[in-house]
Amino acid sequence: MQELIGDLEARIELLTKELRDAHETQKATADVLKVISRSAFDLDTVLTTLVRSAIGLCEATRGVIWLRKGEPLHLAAHVNYPEEWVKFAQDLAIIPAADAVTTSGLAAFTGEVVNVEDVPNDPRFRSLASHQLGDYRGGLAVPLKRDGSVIGTISLSRPEARLFTDRQIALVQTFADQAVIAIENARLISELEARNREVLSRYFSPNLAERLAGSADEIxxxxxxxxxxxxxxxxxxxxxxxxxxxxxxxxxxxxxxxxxxxxxxxxxxxxxxxxxxxxxxxxxxxxxxxxxxxxxxxxxxxxxxxxxxxxxxxxxxxxxxxxxxxxxxxxxxxxxxxxxxxxxxxxxxxxxxxxxxxxxxxxxxxxxxxxxxxxxxxxxxxDFRGRPVGDLVLRGRTEQLRAFEPLRPDQYEDPATEGYLAAFAKLESGDPGALGAFAAEVGKRPDDQLTSFHLKRLLNGATGTRINMD
Structure with missing residues (x-):
């Protein structure tokens, strides 16, 4: 009887652990999906979140994603690596090959999972500076596949020599699938931005076109x-x-x-x-x-x-x-x-x-x-600088509107402007001397068409600044 109770307790403990693991997996997956939906325009954030979640669920200490640029793999995301290793890896190009000296390089070449109990002591992998800087033993590399082609790998490591379990491998493969989706989304978004930018640049300034193309909801x-x-x-x-x-x-x-x-x-x-x-x-x-x-x-x-x-x-x-x-x-x-x-x-x-x-x-x-x-x-x-034109009654309107001719600083400081402003002040106040003032200005500068316009008005019997436009 005691033995039966012991077996039941063991089974209950196992089921409880499996349930707890399943709950943690479900929660982590949900969190990752939230990040993907919330950060569609930020691939770095998505990939880093995927690596961090995989580390937490698979009893790993470090994780990295490598993505293909051409044939070699290049660093795309990393979690918990020392700064020295990151500096080294940023300049590293891993060549996928049958005799690759890294688990990631081998996984990218074969398209299969590489699960190693003790990487530094495995005869397939020679000692490499990246191994020493990374300081790991147990290693797992899972290929990222799009339409059957390997586009990168997600790799985890731990300091003790121990294989990753089938359940842990399955989890990482799920995260690999999510990474591929995120990468594809980023590619499609980038293509859409490029097309939008091309169209929008015909209408908007380059800075604004960039903002509109990058975030349709922003404006x-x-x-x-x-x-x-x-x-x-x-x-x-x-x-x-x-x-x-x-x-x-x-x-x-x-x-x-x-x-x-x-x-x-x-x-x-x-x-x-x-x-x-x-x-x-x-x-x-x-x-x-x-x-x-x-x-x-x-x-x-x-x-x-x-x-x-x-x-x-x-x-x-x-x-x-x-x-x-x-x-x-x-x-x-x-x-x-x-x-x-x-x-x-x-x-x-x-x-x-x-x-x-x-x-x-x-x-x-x-x-x-x-x-x-x-x-x-x-x-x-x-500090607006300009010459008052008059109070215009524009075509099709009844109310008057004060208009100005804007000037650059050097134009405004020219003596010609001072003369015009003095003549216009006489016109505005109803001073009869306005006609003589404008005539004097036209005599000095016959090519000043606005001054000539006012002189002609006054010669034709007009007064004041109200001007009916044709």
Whole structure:
């Protein structure tokens, strides 16, 4: 009877241990799966977690994953190895071979599990610096297989000479399967990022394209209302010009122009929402928030103007009369998002803010300016420098809007600007001397088209700063 009780107690103890082991295995596997789902973009974290879990469940002390880069195996993850060994292993390339001097090299060559009781004393393995630095005896190497091909190994070790059990080998094989899934996920994610980056780089600055490609959830591309700044650009007389120019020349010129313009937009971390012919629609503050969106927009507009003028001069020397680039800038609330209908990528913006920016671009033609920005932009720019244009009543609107011509510091400090500002102050106050002041300025600088515009208005009987745009 006592013997029977003893047998039952032994069986109960064994079953309890098996149940406890099964519970620990199940918990460890669940934890690993959580890490994989949570860290899909971080392969290093996933592989390290797999190795650490395998060590804990298999009575090992150290673990490593080697992955193939070409033919050799290279270090991909490691747990509990001394720093000296890690430095050595980072430069190590293990060649899979029948006579490999490491368990990992042999497992990668045969595609079979290698379970060794005492590695340093096993005749198949010669003493190697990595063995001495790793300081292990019992070793296990399990191949990682994808579609039947070995892509790496997961290896465990312990300081005592002892084989790993069948149960422990089965556990490591499970973790090997999970590692392969994680590696494949990382590969697919990398390919998707590359494709996304290629598409997104056509619209967004390189930094923003990288963020969008790497994490689609980081920035919401769905329709949303945001505070933004918008730029519209257009080349004067471009439609008429293309009727008289050779296709090859047009292609060279337009591609060079758009490449230069978009390079500047991206340098200021703006978003190219649309390119229609020669015209650009640019956004700041979307899709990524930019608190200084107005400041960026003005700086970008000034750089676009400088490039366009230089580009225009270059083509004039080649006999092509390219018109001036006109630029309109406005800031305010707008609805922005990808409105491509699910089939196309069409990130754009809608609202009154956008319409005003477009009409400010068109207003340049009548005003004689090349850049026209709204007061809502100027107020948000630290140390804004510019000439007030007037209070514009834009086409299709009834309320007036104060507009400015932004200037670079050297332009603003030019005596011509001081003269213009004095004349405009007389115009704004209703001083009859405004006409004489503008006439004097035009006499000094007859090529100043904005000054000439105001003089013509006054000569035609207009007063004040309210200007109805055609």
């Amino acid at each position: 919401d591309l769905a329709g949303q209302r945001r505070e933004i700044a918008a730029i519209f650009t257009d080349i004067a007389g471009f439609t008429t010009m293309i009727e008289t120019i050779e296709p090859g020349v047009l292609g060279e010129m337009l591609n060079g122009y758009l490449a230069g313009m978009t390079f500047i937009v991206f340098a200021h971390e703006g978003t190219v929402a649309k390119i229609v012919g020669d015209a650009l629609h640019v956004l700041f503050g979307a899709p990524s928030e930019q608190p200084d969106h107005a400041q960026r927009a003005v700086a970008c507009a000034l750089d676009l103007d400088a490039f366009a003028q230089s580009f225009r001069d270059t083509w004039r020397e080649r006999g092509v009369a390219l018109g001036a680039t006109r630029i309109g800038v406005n800031a305010g609330s707008a609805i922005v998002g990808n409105f491509g209908g699910g089939r196309f990528f069409d990130y754009t913006a809608y609202g009154d803010t956008i319409n005003i920016a477009s009409r400010l671009e068109a207003a340049n033609k009548q005003l004689g300016t090349r850049i026209c920005v709204s007061e809502s932009v100027a107020k948000q720019v630290t």
